[in-house]
Amino acid sequence: xxxVLHLLRKEFLQVFxxxxxxxxxxVAPVMQLLILVHAADFEVRNVHLIVSDxxxxxxSRGLIARFNASDRFHVDRIIGGFPEGMAAIDAGDADAxxxxxxxxxxxxxxxxxxxxxxxLNGVDGQFASLVLVYARAIIASExxxxxxxxxxxxxxxxxxxxxxxxxxxxxQMNYKNLMVPGLLVVLVTLVAMFLSSMNIVREKExxxxxxxxxxxxxKWQFILGKLLPFWFIALFLLAFxxxxxxxxxxxxxxxxxxxxxxxxxxxxxxxxxxxxxxxxISDTQQQGMFVSWxxxxxxxxxxxxxxxxxxxxxxxxxxxxxxxxxxxxEVVRMVxxxxxxxxxxxxxxxxxxxxxxxxxxxxxLNYRKRA
Amino acid sequence: xxxxxxxxxxxxxxxxxxxxxxxVLFGMPVAQxxxxxxxxxxxxxxxxxxVLDQSHDVRSQSLTNSFFAxxxxxxxxxxxxxxxxxxxxxxxxxxxxxxxxxxxxxxxEEGHARIALIxxxxxxxxxxxxxxxxxQMITKWVARDPTKRMPELVSVEHRLHYNPEMKSAFLxxxxxxxxxxxxxxxxxxxxxxxxEKEYGSMEVMLVSPLRPILIIVGKAVPYLILSLVNATFVFxxxxxxxxxxxxxxxxxxxxxxxxxxxxxxxxxxxxxxxxKTQQTAxxxxxxxxxxxxxxxxxxxxxxxxxxxxxxxxSNVMPAKHFIIILRGIMLKGVGLNVxxxxxxxxxxxxxxxxxxxxxxFKVRLQ
Numbered sequence: 001x002x003x004v005l006h007l008l009r010k011e012f013l014q015v016f017x018x019x020x021x022x023x024x025x026x027v028a029p030v031m032q033l034l035i036l037v038h039a040a041d042f043e044v045r046n047v048h049l050i051v052s053d054x055x056x057x058x059x060s061r062g063l064i065a066r067f068n069a070s071d072r073f074h075v076d077r078i079i080g081g082f083p084e085g086m087a088a089i090d091a092g093d094a095d096a097x098x099x100x101x102x103x104x105x106x107x108x109x110x111x112x113x114x115x116x117x118x119x120l121n122g123v124d125g126q127f128a129s130l131v132l133v134y135a136r137a138i139i140a141s142e143x144x145x146x147x148x149x150x151x152x153x154x155x156x157x158x159x160x161x162x163x164x165x166x167x168x169x170x171x172q173m174n175y176k177n178l179m180v181p182g183l184l185v186v187l188v189t190l191v192a193m194f195l196s197s198m199n200i201v202r203e204k205e206x207x208x209x210x211x212x213x214x215x216x217x218x219k220w221q222f223i224l225g226k227l228l229p230f231w232f233i234a235l236f237l238l239a240f241x242x243x244x245x246x247x248x249x250x251x252x253x254x255x256x257x258x259x260x261x262x263x264x265x266x267x268x269x270x271x272x273x274x275x276x277x278x279x280x281i282s283d284t285q286q287q288g289m290f291v292s293w294x295x296x297x298x299x300x301x302x303x304x305x306x307x308x309x310x311x312x313x314x315x316x317x318x319x320x321x322x323x324x325x326x327x328x329x330e331v332v333r334m335v336x337x338x339x340x341x342x343x344x345x346x347x348x349x350x351x352x353x354x355x356x357x358x359x360x361x362x363x364x365l366n367y368r369k370r371a
Numbered sequence: 372x373x374x375x376x377x378x379x380x381x382x383x384x385x386x387x388x389x390x391x392x393x394x395v396l397f398g399m400p401v402a403q404x405x406x407x408x409x410x411x412x413x414x415x416x417x418x419x420x421x422v423l424d425q426s427h428d429v430r431s432q433s434l435t436n437s438f439f440a441x442x443x444x445x446x447x448x449x450x451x452x453x454x455x456x457x458x459x460x461x462x463x464x465x466x467x468x469x470x471x472x473x474x475x476x477x478x479x480e481e482g483h484a485r486i487a488l489i490x491x492x493x494x495x496x497x498x499x500x501x502x503x504x505x506x507q508m509i510t511k512w513v514a515r516d517p518t519k520r521m522p523e524l525v526s527v528e529h530r531l532h533y534n535p536e537m538k539s540a541f542l543x544x545x546x547x548x549x550x551x552x553x554x555x556x557x558x559x560x561x562x563x564x565x566x567e568k569e570y571g572s573m574e575v576m577l578v579s580p581l582r583p584i585l586i587i588v589g590k591a592v593p594y595l596i597l598s599l600v601n602a603t604f605v606f607x608x609x610x611x612x613x614x615x616x617x618x619x620x621x622x623x624x625x626x627x628x629x630x631x632x633x634x635x636x637x638x639x640x641x642x643x644x645x646x647k648t649q650q651t652a653x654x655x656x657x658x659x660x661x662x663x664x665x666x667x668x669x670x671x672x673x674x675x676x677x678x679x680x681x682x683x684x685s686n687v688m689p690a691k692h693f694i695i696i697l698r699g700i701m702l703k704g705v706g707l708n709v710x711x712x713x714x715x716x717x718x719x720x721x722x723x724x725x726x727x728x729x730x731x732f733k734v735r736l737q
Contacts (some may be wrong), residue, residue, distance in 0.1 A: 018650075028658040038678050039666045039685075043495065046675050091709055092695065095675070118529040122454070123702055124542050125414060127673050132529055133503045139527055162485045164511055165502045167492035168460060178494050198650060282391070285649045286562055290395040297399060301406050306671060308497055310418055310466070316410035327509060330463060337493040340461045 003217055007225025012100040015229060025195070025233065026240075029187040033241055034248060038185060043175040044130040047150045048094045049073045052081050057105035057148060066142045067098075072134050082119075089121050096120045096131055108146065169252075169337050177252060180245040181332040182305040187241065188264075189271050189325055190296060192234040196275030199226055200367070201282045223364055234268050235261070254339030263331050263345065266352050270324045273359035280367045299325040327352050374581055378589040385563070386593055396559075396597075400551045400605045407543035415500045419447040420467045421459055426475040434486075437512045438469065443504050460491045467491070467501045506595035523641075541616070544609045547668035549631070549690045551605055553664055555598045556632050559657040560639030564590060565652035587732060591636045598632045618704025627700070627710075630717050631693045637724035644731040662688045692717050709736045 018024065049067060053060050067073045076094070078084055085097035099117040108114045118135060120128045203209040212222065238261070245251045275292060282288035302316065303311075303325040308315055320326045327348045334340035342349070386393070420438065424431050441445045445464045450456065459465040470487035478484040488505050490498035550581035567573040574587055609615045617624075638660065646652035666672060667681065674682055685691050692713040699705045699713075707714065 023399065025654075028654070032662055035681065035684075036666050038681050039672055044673075048675070072417070081732060090703055090705060092699075116527045118527055120529060123698060124673060126496070129414070129500065133499055136503070136527060162483070163506045164485055164487045165506075166487060166489045167495070167498055167502075169491060169493045175495055190657075194653070198653070202650070284566075285653070286566065287389065287391045289653050290392050294395045294399045294402075298402060298406065301403070302410065308415075308494060311416050312410050312415060316406075319410075333493055334461065334463050338461050338463075338491075340463070342375070344461050344463070 003221050004225050007217070007305060010229055011225060011229040015233070025191060026237070027283050029191060029237060030241065030244055032187060033180070033244060037176055037180050037249060044127060045072055046133065047073050047096065047131050047134075048076065049096050049098060049135075050076045050078050050085050050088055050094045051098045051100065052078055052085055054081065054102040055100045055104040059105040059108060059246050060100045061105055062145070063100065063139070066138055066145075070138055073138075078215075085119065088166070089119070094121075095127075096135070136289070144358045169254075177337060178333065180249050180251045181336050182303075182329050184238065184241040185325065185328045186243060186300055186303075188234050188238050188268075189299070189328075191237060192230055192268055193269045193275045193292050193296060194289060195230045195233070196227060196272045197278040197282070198285045199230075199290045200276065200279040201288045202224075205284055219364060219367060223276065223360075223367065227269075227276060230272055230275075231265075231268050234271075235264060238264055246307055249338065253336055255335035255341065257335075259338050259342055259345070260332065260335045263328070263335075263349060263352065266349070266356050267324060267328045269356040270352060270359050273356065273363050274324075277359065277363040277366060280363060299323050302326065303329045305329050307353065324352060324355055374579075375585050375589060378576075378581060378586070379592050380561075382590060382593040386458045386597060392559075395599060396555060397604060399424055400547050400601070401548075401608050404544060404548050404605065404609050404612070407547065415497060415504070416442060417445045418443060418467060418497070418501055419465045420444040420469065420501075420505075421447040421450050421456075421465045423450040423453065423456065423468055423470045425473040426471050430476045430478050430479060431471045434471065434509070434512050435469075438505065438508055440506065441504075445585075451570075456489060465491070466497060467505065469505065497607055504601035521642070527592050541613075541702060542612070543670070544605075544615045545694050545701060546630070546668070547609075548602055548605055549668065549670065549693050549695060550661075550665065552598050552603055552628070552632055552693075553635050553660065553690060555601055556635035557639035557642070558653075559588060559597075560594050560636055561642035561646065561652045561656055562649055563594075563650045564640070564643035569648050583732060587640060587729065590603055594639075595632055595636060598635075599628070602628060616704075617701050617703065619700035620706060623706060624697075624700050627693070627696050627714065627717075630714070630721060631689065634689045634717055634721040634724060637721060637728050641724060641731060644728060664688060666689065670694060689717060 015025075051064055051066065051067070064075060064077065078088070082097070082099065085094070085099070088094040089097060097119040101115060101117070101120070104114045104116075116139065118132070120131060121126045163207045200209070203212065217225075242253075242257070246253065274295065278291050278295070279288055282291060300306075302312075302320050302323050304320070305325075309320050309326065312320070331340075331345050331348050334345060386399065422435050424435060432625070438444050444467075444673050447459065451466065453470075456468050456470075457562050459468070468487075468489040470489060472478070472485065472487075475486075477482055486509060488502050492498040564573070567576065577583070581589070610617065639656075642652060642655050642660070646655055663684075664670075667674070667677075667685040668688050669685070670690070674685045674691065677685065696710050696717075699710050
């Protein structure tokens with residue numbers, strides 16, 4: 001045990017001696033969290049809508065006013081029709097074009113029916129479908145207004161079925177509540193994986209690994225001494241990030257933080273083990289970092305952080321079973337947002353523990369005390 | 372000139388020798404495009420939905436069946452009591468609960484039935500889309516009963532332009548191309564120069580008869596060629612696998628690509644002047660370059676939804692302008708008459724960065 005302590009001391013000295021790395025390890029991730037939470041946001045705001053109002057009636061003006069009143073839409077009116085509107089979408093000045101045809105109000109009066117046309121820039125599919133959801137909601141609420149004011153009561157009955165939506169766990173529909181915990185997971189994973197994957201290979205590259213190999217240090221002592229410092233750093237980063245999330249973004253903490261840290265403690269061994277494994281198969285730091293970058297990108301894309309795993313095809317969902325990041329993203333959201341307890345995350349606990357044992361076993365087996 | 376050629380050859384050998392890095396450089400963009408094209412789906416499908424039916428009669432059963440007739444919803448099983456809602460949400464699989472009250476049929480006859488749509492809004496967008504889908508299905512179900520039909524006052528027809536099937540590959544291919552160019556040009560260049568410093572071979576080169584400016588150019592040329600080859604490869608894979616459209620001019624695409632590569636190379640040179648070790652160069656490029664590039668360039672998240680300070684920052688990202696250019700040329704088929712502002716901005720950035728990095732490149736190490 002004393003040998004491990006000496007090794008720990010050496011590693012900590014090396015980490016804290018490097019004045020260039022310290023701010024990168026601690027300050028950069030926090031800055032990222034503060035800044036990127038505002039960026040990593042699928043919430044739809046500031047939609048540039050252009051309206052081509054060929055009707056010019058009080059009804060069409062009422063509809064435009066309702067779009068204007070919504071904080072999601074910036075409305076610009078244009079004189080022309082479809083060609084001018086599409087030109088604006090082509091140039092990227094507008095996201096959507098709403099066309100109100102001439103005779104819209106008259107049709108509503110005579111036939112109790114009017115048509116609207118909405119052209120959307122579909123390059124970003126999710127953005128477009130959310131714009132459609134919001135635009136339909138605004139038009140639907142204006143429709144109730146039109147029915148009350150224009151059409152006599154007998155012809156516009158109240159809807160027979162009233163739908164009452166309830167949004168749980170996130171009443172303000174605040175996207176940050178979802179993204180802060182998820183981004184925190186990614187940042188902690190990133191730091192832990194890069195530091196561990198570049199560590200042993202660095203000793204190889206500089207040549208100091210040979211000196212370590214001729215000492216009586218045992219394999220497990222060496223690896224424990226290598227990984228423990230990063231384990232502490234990553235856990236500290238998680239605590240620090242949670243604190244900032246609470247102070248800066250007031251993210252909800254419904255569940256028990258201790259459950260979260262217990263999970264993180266095991267999860268980090270998986271990440272460090274993967275980093276260690278990469279480190280043992282690499283010859284240079286550049287290789288180590290590119291290979292870990294490769295795995296991280298795939299892990300993060302398939303983690304359900306940005307796009308829900310439920311939307312993926314079945315074969316991709318099966319791949320996510322082997323993705324440790326997806327379990328932590330899931331657990332962090334369950335514990336923080338919904339207050340899930342140990343009983344509800346027992347399955348994830350079991351799987352991640354199994355991963356930790358397998359990955360570290362492989363890494364230790366693969367590490368040979370040879371140059 | 373002969374020494375210069377030899378120097379470029381040495382750099383090429385360095386690159387070609389490191390098979391693992393090359394494999395990642397060519398394998399990763401392909402893996403990303405395949406994931407974005409096949410796996411990453413922003414459209415909500417097969418969401419787990421549970422029904423809390425307290426009515427248990429023909430009408431409520433018919434409504435329940437109509438929900439699961441579509442591919443959007445999958446039945447997560449019936450719930451017995453209202454207390455179960457919290458339980459299934461905490462387990463995490465169920466995203467929406469449809470609540471039908473005990474007097475549903477009677478209320479429906481009297482024209483004031485109510486249906487509760489209880490959504491797990493920890494992901495607000497998914498919740499919004501699910502509630503919107505469910506409401507539309509309820510409206511359709513009601514419309515099947517002619518006595519209950521409510522005339523639809525205003526109907527909205529919509530059309531999605533450029534990408535009618537909402538394929539995410541179309542959106543992401545320009546982004547992946549940009550990231551690849553950034554990775555090879557900026558990150559690899561800065562790390563390779565930092566490695567020469569770490570190994571001490573930089574001093575050897577600086578005392579060689581080669582002029583410093585030629586050392587910089589010699590470092591940059593191989594990575595420029597590697598970037599071009601890599602980007603062409605990704606482009607061909609994307610075209611072959613996903614039929615990503617190419618509506619604009621190829622010449623313009625290549626020229627704009629070169630402009631962006633030059634910008635990224637200048638950035639890489641600037642970073643290498645700041646970093647002494649590979650690790651620092653790596654962390655710098657990762658946290659100052661890659662993450663902001665991915666997140667602030669409009670690659671995944673639309674810049675228009677960001678708060679204004681971030682929109683200002685995003686304008687400083689060369690990648691943002693390049694992605695606009697790529698999407699413009701490939702998806703919309705527009706030319707320089709539309710894209711001249713972005714081209715001008717990139718040119719300005721490139722010249723400024725190049726000037727700074729050449730000035731900062733130290734002939735002496737200490």
